[in-house]
Amino acid sequence: MTKINKLLVANRGEISLRIMRTAREMGIQTVAVYSDADRKAPHVRFADEAAYLGPSPSRQSYLNIDKILEVAREFSVDAIHPGYGFLSENPEFAKRVHEGGICFVGPSAEAIALMGSKLEAKKAVAKYKIxxxxxxxxxxxxxxxxxxxxxxxxYPILIKASAGGGGKGMRIVSSEDELEEQMKRAMGEAESAFGDPSVFIEKYISSPKHIEIQVLGDQHGNVVHLFERECSIQRRHQKVVEEAPSAVLDKAIRMKMGEAAVNVAKACRYHGAGTVEFVVDQSLNFYFLEMNTRLQVEHPVTELITGKDLVKEQIWIAEGKKLSFSQEELQIHGHAIEIRVYAEDSENGFLPDTGTLSQYRLPQGPGIRVDDGFEEGMEVPIHYDPMLSKLIVHAADRESAIEKMKRAIEEYKVVGVKTTLSFCAFVMEHPSFREGTFTTKFVEEYFDGQRSNPKFSHTEKQLLAAFGAHFLQEASPASNNGTIAAERSVQSLSSWRKNRKHG
Structure with a gap:
């Protein structure tokens, strides 16, 4: 059994901070790594020690296996936690960490490789009749x-890259006339993104739900599931809003999906935290999609409804300990919702935005959690994923959680870059979301950023009232005072917002 006394977190930003906070509670020293862009980042200051990796581009820093292992040896660490993204699902990294006599806080290299190939994963789980x-x-x-x-x-069919995910190498084909061109595009994109042009074909399920199951397995053969997460609100095949539990699953389906997820983990002798993803059709039939062999971005909603610290469990499993609880001991407590706050312009196709956070104020109050890696005055770099933070709320039931999230979004102040906060507010208000009938088609079916109704904070509402009163006083008696005042107020507020962003 391994005792971890010093942990290197081979990542950056909010996930590094989140891992290091749990490590500190466990009495474990931490080592942060950083690039040029992250020299002054909070995760660097929080760690007990920190080491420079290299220039800002990830291939010269956070993806540099040789440099990370060199740092690990230099600082005499016992273990490395990869977080998510970067090297977290790279079997070569896991293998080299193990060969270097360092504990890898994650699954075996063999399990990562098996589940990293969608075709091999399908073969493995087919034996369990999933x-x-x-x-x-x-x-x-x-x-x-x-x-x-x-x-x-x-038809329709879906062409998917065998070696990767994140929407790369993925094409929907509606008819035979489109097949040849879309096949070439998918293979070219797969080759560029993953170095492997292999693709496979499967039936395209239109308007599905994306529901995943969190699993934990120890090195003694014990595996449990920690219920589901609903992840259907997506843009570019990447999640923006997640919640637990799902609004549409009943106890029987939840049990079946949980058992299937446990069997997927057993199919690759999995240990550590992992997520089994399913696509669910309109009749609530579910089908295995893939397994993510790492901690997920959306893991906090599971932590809030189960009361379990998944990072703590990961570390204990890596040390060789048995799971600290059984399946029967797990229960769902309340409802949790997470939104990903991206530095993106949701009114312009969710294009990434950069700039300096001239104002950055977090929401507070009971049942509100913010996992982030930024502070006021920091610059949002162009080199990495544009996520600023994860805003998570927990309440007694789904309706209360939605109302709490609406309040938290209104309190969240970000000036200097455009964010997805307004889009997430739109989601919380939409009947399809509130009724639980939404699918992965939510954005294309319901959201038109250019036409969405403007959402104003309490301060902005006060300014609107002031602008309106001013223009009503100046308006001609013969004019439509209310309409003109409203239009001018919105125009003035838009100008004010723009000046705040660049001021």
Whole structure:
């Protein structure tokens, strides 16, 4: 059994801080790593020690395996936690950490490699009779073969890169006329992103839900699931809003999905924290999608409804300890919702935005948690994922959680970059979300950033009232005073917002 006394977190930003906070509670010393862009970042200051990796581009810093291992040896660490993203699902990294005599806080390199290949993963879980979306079990490179398969399972179909995810190398094909061109594009994108052009084909389930199950497995063969997370609100195949539990699953389906997720973990002898993702159709039939062999961005909602610290469990598992609880001991307590606050312009296709955080004030109060890695005055770099933070709320029930999130969003002040806060406020108000009927098509079906109603904070509402009163006094008696005042007030407030951003 390994005792971890010093932990290197091979990551940056909010996830580094989140891991190091738990490590400190456990009496474990921490080592942070950083690039040029992160020299003054909070995670660097929080750690007991810190080491410079290299220039800002991730390939020269956070993806530099040799440098990270060099730092680990220099600082005599016992273990490395990869967080998520970067090297977290790189089997070569996990293997080299282990070969270097350092504990890897995560699954085995073999499990990462197996689940990292979608085709091999499907083969492995098929032995456990886990529902799979109809499609190929082998890589496809021939257009004629693809046409034959598509004809058999029926259009629309989905072409997906075998070696990766995040929406890269993914194409929806509605008819045979589109197949050849979309196949070439998918293979080219897969080659560029993952160095592997392999793709596979499966039946495209239109308007599905994306529901995932959190699992934990120890090194003694024990595996449990910690219920589901609803992750259907997405843009570019990446999640923006997550919640636990799902509003549509009943106890019977939850149990079936949980058992399936446990069997997926057993199929690769999994240990550590992992997530099994399912696609769910309108009849609530579920199909295995993939397994993420790491901690997920949205893990806090699971922590809030179960009362379990997943990072603490990861560290104990890495030390060789048995799970600290059984499946029967787990219960769902209340409801949790998480939004990802991205530095993106939701009114312009969610394009990333950069700048300096001239104002950055976090919401507070009971049941509110913010995991972030930024402070007021910091610059948002262009080199990494544009997520500023994760805002998470917990309440007794779903309706109360939605109302708490609405209040928290209104209190969250970010000036200097555009963010997804306004989009998330739109989600919280939308009938489809409130009723739980939304699918992964939510953005394209309901959200038009240019036409969405403006959402104003309490301060901005006061300014609107002041602007309106001013223009009403100056308006001609013959004019439509109310309409003109309202239009001018919104225009003036928009100008005020713009000046605040750049002022």
């Amino acid at each position: 529902p799979l979306v109809p499609g190929t079990s082998e890589a496809v490179t021939s257009v004629s073969t693809a046409k034959s398969i598509a004809s058999e399972i029926g």
